[in-house]
Amino acid sequence: MASDSADESSPTLRDYAMLIGRALALGAVLAGVAVPLVVLSGESVRFASEKVFAVAALVFGFSILGWSGSVFAGRGIENFQRYIGGRSDWSEADSRRAMMVLGSVGAGGMVGASLTTAVVGAVV
Amino acid sequence: MISKRFVIKRLLLLVPVLFGVATFVFAILHLSPGDPARVIAGQRASEEFVRQIRTELGLNDPIWVQYGRFLFEAVQLDFGQSYQIQRGQPVTEVLRYKLPVTLEMAIYGQLFGILLGIPAGLLGAVKQDAVSDHVTRIGALTGISVPIYWSGPLVILLFAQVLGWFPASGRIASEFSIEPITGVITFDTLISGNFAAFQSAAMHLLLPSLVIGIYSMALISRMMRSSMLEVIRQDYMRTARAKGQGSKITVMKHGFQNALIPVVTVIGIQFGSLLGGAVLTETVFGIAGIGTLLVRAIQVGDYPIVQGTVLTFAFLFTMVNLLVDITYSYLDPRIEQ
Numbered sequence: 001m002a003s004d005s006a007d008e009s010s011p012t013l014r015d016y017a018m019l020i021g022r023a024l025a026l027g028a029v030l031a032g033v034a035v036p037l038v039v040l041s042g043e044s045v046r047f048a049s050e051k052v053f054a055v056a057a058l059v060f061g062f063s064i065l066g067w068s069g070s071v072f073a074g075r076g077i078e079n080f081q082r083y084i085g086g087r088s089d090w091s092e093a094d095s096r097r098a099m100m101v102l103g104s105v106g107a108g109g110m111v112g113a114s115l116t117t118a119v120v121g122a123v124v
Numbered sequence: 125m126i127s128k129r130f131v132i133k134r135l136l137l138l139v140p141v142l143f144g145v146a147t148f149v150f151a152i153l154h155l156s157p158g159d160p161a162r163v164i165a166g167q168r169a170s171e172e173f174v175r176q177i178r179t180e181l182g183l184n185d186p187i188w189v190q191y192g193r194f195l196f197e198a199v200q201l202d203f204g205q206s207y208q209i210q211r212g213q214p215v216t217e218v219l220r221y222k223l224p225v226t227l228e229m230a231i232y233g234q235l236f237g238i239l240l241g242i243p244a245g246l247l248g249a250v251k252q253d254a255v256s257d258h259v260t261r262i263g264a265l266t267g268i269s270v271p272i273y274w275s276g277p278l279v280i281l282l283f284a285q286v287l288g289w290f291p292a293s294g295r296i297a298s299e300f301s302i303e304p305i306t307g308v309i310t311f312d313t314l315i316s317g318n319f320a321a322f323q324s325a326a327m328h329l330l331l332p333s334l335v336i337g338i339y340s341m342a343l344i345s346r347m348m349r350s351s352m353l354e355v356i357r358q359d360y361m362r363t364a365r366a367k368g369q370g371s372k373i374t375v376m377k378h379g380f381q382n383a384l385i386p387v388v389t390v391i392g393i394q395f396g397s398l399l400g401g402a403v404l405t406e407t408v409f410g411i412a413g414i415g416t417l418l419v420r421a422i423q424v425g426d427y428p429i430v431q432g433t434v435l436t437f438a439f440l441f442t443m444v445n446l447l448v449d450i451t452y453s454y455l456d457p458r459i460e461q
Contacts, residue, residue, distance in 0.1 A: 050154055053187045058151035064144030072137055072445055076389035083350055083386050114188045 020104045027108025028115075031056055035116040045124055049117035056109025063103030070095040130453060134446050138439075145438035146198050146431075150191055153427050163425045164207050194431075203432035208424045209417065215432035218417070223436065224307025225295070225413035229405065230398040232333035237340030238391065244341070245348020245387075249356060250375060260345055267342025272401050276335045276408035283331060290331050293410035297324040332409045336401045340394045347390045352383040385455050392448030396441045 011019075031052050038048035074092025081088055161177040162169070178184050182193060197204070203215035210218050244260040251257050284292035295309050296302065300321040305312045310329065313322035355361065356379060364374045403415035414433055421429035 050187045053191075054151045054154040057147050057191065058155065061144050061147030061149075061151055064140050065148060066144075068137055068140040068144060072141065072442070073389075073393060076386075076393065079386050080347075080389065080393075083347065083354070110188070114186070117186070 016100075019101060023101045023104030024108035024111075027056060027059075027105035027110075028112030029108075030105070031109040031112030032116045035113055036120055039120055039124065045117060045121050048120070049113060053110055053113040053117075056106050056113055058106070060103055060106025060110060063099045063106055067096055067099035067103060070099060131446075131450065134449050138442050138446070141442050142435065142438060143195075145435055146195060147191075149431050149434045150194055153430060154187065156425075158425045160207055160425060160427050164211075198431075198435065203435070204428035206426055206429050208426040209420055209429055215428045218429065219414065219432055219436055221304070221307060222412070222414045222417050225309075225411060226399070226402045226406065226415055227440075228308045228310065229329065229332050229336060229411065229413065230395070230402055232329055233336030233398055233401075233405075234340060234391070234395060236333050236337030237344050237394070240337075241341040241344030242348050242387070244345035246352060246375070246380075248345065248349040249352035249383075250371075252353065257349075260349070264342040264345045267338045268346070270338065272335055272339070272404040273408065275338060276332075276405060279331055279335055280408070291328050292331075295325060295328050295411060296321060297328075300324055332405050332411060335408070336398055336405045339401065340391075340398060343390055343394060344387060347387050348383065351386050352379060355379045355383040358382075381455060385452060388448055388451050388455065392445045395444040399437050399440060 034052045034055075035045075035048045038051065039045055070092050074095060077090070078092060081090065159174070159178075161174045161181060161183055164177050164181075165174045182190060185193075201216055205211075206213050206215060206218055244263070248257040248260045280292045283290045291297070296313075300313075300318065302309065302312050302316065302318070302321055302325075305315055309325045310322060313319075313325050352375075356375070361374055361379055364378050365371065369377075402413060403418060405411070406413045406415035407419060414436070417429065418433045420426075421433065
C-alpha cells in the first residue's frame with residue numbers, strides 16, 4: 001500500500017508523456033474545430049488562422065510564463081504565504097504541472113491552427 | 125560564496141521567461157484590432173500603398189512564419205523600427221534613451237521603500253503593540269491600500285501646489301541643459317560637476333520616487349515586522365539573551381540577517397510592481413520614460429515599441445530576481461541546495 005501511495009504522489013515520465021500528449025491532442029482538436037468555424041461564420045481563412053493561432057499562442061505564452069514564474073519565485077511565494085499566515089494549498093510543484101498541461105494545450109493549438117489552415121485553405 | 129552552478133541555473137531560467145513574454149506579447153498584439161500597415165501609411169493612404177507596406181513588413185506571411193521571424197529577430201535584440209512614435213528609428217535606440225529615466229525612478233523608489241520600510245518593520249517588531257508599532261502599521265496599511273493614480277495627484281497637490289516645496293513635474297528645471305552621458309540625470313549632473321543641476325534633478329525626482337516607493341515601503345515594513353517577530357521567538361535568540369547579551373545586539377547581530385531572508389524575496393518581487401507603477405507615475409508626473417512611451421505606443425498601435433518595451437521590462441524583472449536569488453543564497457547558503 002505504501003508503494004501505491006508513493007506511486008500516486010510521484011508521477012513517472014510515462015505519466016507526464018501521457019498527460020502532455022493528451023493536452024497537445026486536445027489543443028490541436030480545439031484549433032482544428034475553431035478555424036473552420038470562424039471561416040463558416042463569414043471571415044476569411046487568413047483571419048481565422050491568425051486569430052486562432054494567436055489565442056493558442058496566448059495560452060502557450062501564458063503557461064510558459066506561469067511555469068517559469070513558478071520555478072523562479074515558487075519557493076519564495078510559498079515562504080511568503082507561510083509568513084503572512086495564508087492557508088492556501090498552492091505549491092510550486094502543482095503550479096508547474098498545471099502550467100505544463102496548459103502549455104501543451106496551447107502548443108497543440110498552434111500546430112493545429114497551422115495544419116487546419118493549410119487544409120481549409122486548400123478546400124476554400 | 126555563491127556557486128557558479130547556481131548562477132548558471134538561474135541564468136538558464138531567463139530563457140523560458142523571455143520566450144514566454146515574447147510569445148505572450150506577440151499573441152496579444154495579433155489579437156488586438158488595428159492594422160500596423162494602416163498605422164504607418166496613415167488613415168488617408170490608398171489601399172495599394174497599405175498593401176505595399178504590408179508586403180514590406182512581411183505581414184502577408186502566414187502567422188507562424190511571422191512568429192518565427194519575430195522570435196529569431198528578438199533573440200538578436202532586433203525589435204524592428206518604430207511605426208509611429210519615432211518613425212523609422214530602431215526600437216533599441218529609442219529604449220536606450222528612455223530606459224535610464226524609468227530605471228532611475230524605480231531604483232530611487234525602491235531605495236526609499238527599503239530605507240524606510242526595514243527600520244519601520246524592525247521598530248514594529250521590537251516594540252510590539254507599542255504606539256510606534258501601531259503608527260507604522262497604520263502607515264503600512266495606508267501605503268498598501270492607496271493606489272498610485274490617487275496618491276500621485278494628492279502628493280503633487282500638497283507638496284507642489286500648497287507648500288511649494290517640490291516641482292510638480294519634469295526631470296530638471298528648464299534653465300539647466302545637461303548633455304546625457306548615462307541618461308540617469310542625477311548621475312550625469314554629478315559627473316559634469318553641476319551641483320545646482322543635481323539639486324534640481326534630485327528635487328524633481330523626490331516626489332515620483334516617494335509615490336512609487338510608498339507601496340514598496342509598506343509591504344517591506346509589514347514583511348520585516350512579521351519575519352523579525354518570528355526570529356525573535358527562536359531558541360537561539362533566547363539563548364543569546366540568557367547569556368547576557370543586550371537586547372539591541374541580539375536583534376541586530378543574530379536576528380536581523382535571518383529575518384531579512386523573506387524580506388529580500390519581497391523586494392525582488394516588488395521590483396516588478398515598481399516597473400508597472402512607473403507607467404502610472406510617469407504619466408502623473410509628466411516624465412518621459414519607458415512607461416509613458418509604452419502607453420503612447422499602445423494608444424497609436426506602435427507594435428514594435430510595445431514588444432520591445434515589454435520584453436525589456438521582463439528582462440529587468442528577471443535580472444533583479446536573479447540578484448535577489450544570489451543575495452538570498454548569500455544570506456542563507458542552504459538555499460543553493
